[in-house]
């Protein structure tokens with residue numbers, strides 16, 4: 162490792178009652194890296210992201226964010242989450258707030274900004290995702306792709322140091338995925354560190370600095386996209402990646 | 414006919430006085446019920462288990478027994494324990510506690526129908542649990558609860574009619590006194606019925622306007638899901 | 641020891657009102673059922689005149705406090721026939737409940753698929769026959785959960801006949817408290833008795849609903 166990682170996950174276990182989901186997951190992520198995380202359904206991808214931002218703190222193991230151990234006792238979880246942006250599969254926009262309101266509320270309530278300042282920053286973030294003209298619309302009045310872009314703007318407003326995406330395009334109609342992936346690609350270009358759970362293999366090829374394949378709660382194999390797609394070490398990796406690439410091909 | 418108009422002339426001032434008291438009781442009790450129902454509803458969903466149990470018992474007690482008997486316990490019974498209330502206070506307290514139980518239940522239903530993702534997303538941008546409840550969950554739940562709450566307002570107006578049994582000078586008490594003075598219970602109670610119809614109708618129309626005013630696309634409650 | 645004996649005496653006295661309360665509830669529910677079903681049918685299948693009549697009944701009665709309706713009907717009935725307070729009060733309560741039940745059954749009638757009527761007419765039934773033997777049995781089943789809820793409401797409202805002197809639970813509690821001078825105990829016991837009654841009723845209704853659902 163040449164630089165210190167922005168995020169270090171060390172031997173994380175997570176169980177829900179009797180079901181063990183993560184079984185000693187470890188991964189280090191460098192600043193400005195884009196890691197695409199793939200794996201079969203139920204392998205623990207969403208659980209991992211929720212462990213990272215402490216929505217579901219790990220059962221054991223440790224996580225460092227910018228050299229601070231966030232799994233240490235006494236750490237303020239709310240403060241940690243402000244530094245970690247999260248984008249959900251089903252958007253989870255606040256239903257009672259407009260697009261602008263969705264971006265502003267974290268700024269005023271969490272970052273304690275003044276209304277005016279929050280408004281200006283929120284408009285800036287909406288501009289970044291190309292939705293200034295939809296600022297006054299409520300979630301019910303937006304398309305899926307627009308909702309997801311608002312959700313990204315909402316996360317960006319908190320000035321996160323790393324962004325987690327949990328299947329950001331899989332609830333979208335195929336013709337709407339492009340606009341979301343474009344925004345994410347732009348973010349990557351600007352140097353945002355990102356972990357993206359996604360089966361969009363085109364995006365992984367073009368944007369990812371690394372692809373991580375997990376199964377059964379552990380990393381099976383990881384590497385640059387080219388290597389992962391063309392000469393993976395394990396047959397299991399090859400089979401899985403071929404399967405999802407084929408599925409994607411079918412859809413297009 | 415002339416006799417009826419004369420009677421109407423004689424009883425209307427008294428009935429109007431009673432109407433003012435009825436409205437006053439309904440308004441104060443509704444506000445008291447809201448002050449109780451809001452924290453109880455939130456506590457029943459987000460509170461610790463022991464608190465949920467205690468609040469559940471309160472709701473069951475007040476929803477499972479007749480308002481009239483609750484009123485007797487408060488006005489005639491509680492003085493045995495050293496808690497004595499005036500007639501108006503007893504009316505406010507009983508109706509407020511009763512309405513609080515119903516309002517809490519409506520709110521609970523609405524809180525539970527706000528999707529879990531809303532809380533997750535709020536926590537993900539760094540809000541604390543209570544911050545998320547206050548600025549994300551409650552504003553949605555309060556809109557969802559509005560239709561059920563409107564029904565509660567109308568139920569309250571009608572419920573106030575029982576307080577005459579402790580001689581609070583409301584519309585019913587006035588009617589009772591007037592009908593024994595004029596020996597004409599039927600026309601007088603019919604007139605009272607018309608008074609209630611006008612009150613309920615007016616409140617209904619006003620609440621419908623309010624509902625329309627605060628409506629947000631994608632966030633409409635229906636009485637069934639909230640109740 | 642004395643305290644418990646007094647408590648038992650008081651409770652026994654109030655308990656005799658239980659049968660009256662149950663009687664009032666059952667009579668009112670049945671009367672309300674008849675009014676409710678008939679009015680709902682008129683509302684859904686009647687001509688313009690009957691539709692308006694049924695709608696007026698439902699809207700007006702539901703806008704007036706039940707206790708006012710009890711007073712009005714109590715005096716109206718007393719003018720024409722010599723009925724005991726029990727019967728007058730129960731009928732009045734039933735008339736009020738009928739308006740609420742008519743809304744329940746109206747919803748149920750309307751949610752029976754229209755194809756049912758068409759099919760019944762297609763096999764040669766008259767309109768009335770179709771309503772009677774095809775639509776009504778389905779509607780009553782659909783109405784069951786809401787009707788159970790109304791039943792517990794009528795049970796609680798049955799205490800309102802107190803105001804016309806029917807010796808139900810609350811009236812008995814009032815009488816005994818005048819004698820023992822311990823109103824808290826008397827009314828508290830009445831409250832608990834009612835609570836037990838409503839909880840039991842809810843349980844029974846839930847059981848019925850579950851059973852009925854299995855048969856579907």
Ligand SMILES: Nc1ncnc2c1ncn2[C@@H]1O[C@H](COP(=O)(O)OP(=O)(O)OP(=O)(O)O)[C@@H](O)[C@H]1O
Nearest residue numbers: 177178180182200201202203204205206207208209
């Ligand atoms: N809150 C929870 N309580 C109990 N079990 C859970 C919870 N969250 C996840 N699980 C279980 O953990 C396992 C992994 O779930 P997870 O959502 O992390 O998988 P995933 O890799 O994201 O799958 P998918 O591709 O379907 O989204 C599943 O078996 C799931 O049932």
Ligand SMILES: [Mg+2]
Nearest residue numbers: 206207208327
């Ligand atoms: Mg997942």
